[in-house]
Amino acid sequence: MNDAIVRAGNSQLQHGAYNDRIYLMKLAEDDYPGILDDLEKLALDQGYGKIVAKIPDWARSGFLQMGYQQEAAVPGLFNGVADGYFVSKFLSDSRAREKDPEGAAAVIHTASVRCREREDEVKMPERSFHCRICKDTDVSQMAQVYQTVFETYPFPVHDPEYIAKTMLHNFVYLGIWHDEKLVALSAIEIDLQSANGEMTDFATLPAYRGRGLSHFLLYQAEQVVGGKDIRTVYTIARATSFGMNITFAKRGYIYTGRLVNNTNISGSFESMNVWYKPL
Structure with missing residues (x-):
C-alpha cells in the first residue's frame, strides 16, 4: 500500500x-x-x-x-x-546506517568521469522510435510499463488513475514508443511557484535498455521545462544505479548529496543521490 x-x-x-x-x-x-x-x-x-x-x-x-x-x-x-x-x-x-557507502561512492566517481562525454544535443537512438508528451489516453500503457519495471515504488505509478490525476495538476510525462509499443517513460514534476522542476519516474522496459532512451528522455524534458520559466531542475536518483547517475552527469547536472536509506524501491530501502542543474 x-x-x-x-x-x-x-x-x-x-x-x-x-x-x-x-x-x-x-x-x-x-x-x-x-x-x-x-x-x-x-x-x-x-x-x-x-x-x-x-x-x-x-x-x-x-x-x-x-x-x-x-x-x-x-x-x-x-x-x-x-x-x-x-x-x-x-x-x-x-x-x-548506510548499507553500501563504497558502492555509492564508486557510482559517483564513475559519473564524474563520464560527465566529460556531455552532448549539447541528444538524438533519438533509432528511427523506429518516436518520443512525445503523454496524453490521458496513454495512462493504461504507462501504468503497465511502471508495473513491469518496478515491483514496488514510493508513489502509486502502477495506478492509471493516479497518473491521470497528476497529469491534470503539475506533472508532464514523456514517452518513447517503438512502433506502437510504449517502451520508456519519464516525468517532470513542475513547481511554477518556486520555478523548479524535478526530473523523476524514469523507466525503460528491460528489452530496450542500453540504447540511451533515458538520456534522450532527459534531454527532451529539459526542452519542455525550458519554455516554462523554470530556473532550476533536480533529481533524486538511486545511489547504486550507474546508468541513471551517469545520465544526469552527462547532461551537466551537479551531485550535491545523498539521502541515506530514504526510499523503498522493490521491497528494500535505498539511498538516493541528489543532482541539480541551473537553467
Missing part, C-alpha cells in the same frame, strides 16, 4: 509505513516553526524511522536545531535565488 499524500496546514507531506518515513515535500512559511513539533509527533506516534524535509534556506537553522542533519543542498532551488536543502532526522540507528 502506498503512503498517503496529505496537507498539513498549507504544507504538503507524504507519510506511511511503506517508506517508513515522513517526507515534507513543500513547506509553507505560515506553518513554520509549528510544523516541526507536528512532524515529530506524527513520526513518534506512527513509529517511523526517518523524517526528510525539502526546505528553503530560511527554515534550515530551525530544522538543524531540532536534530535534523543536512543531506543535500540545491543552490537556487527556489526561484533561482534562494537555496534549498534536504534535511533529515533519523529515529533509529539502523535507518541512519
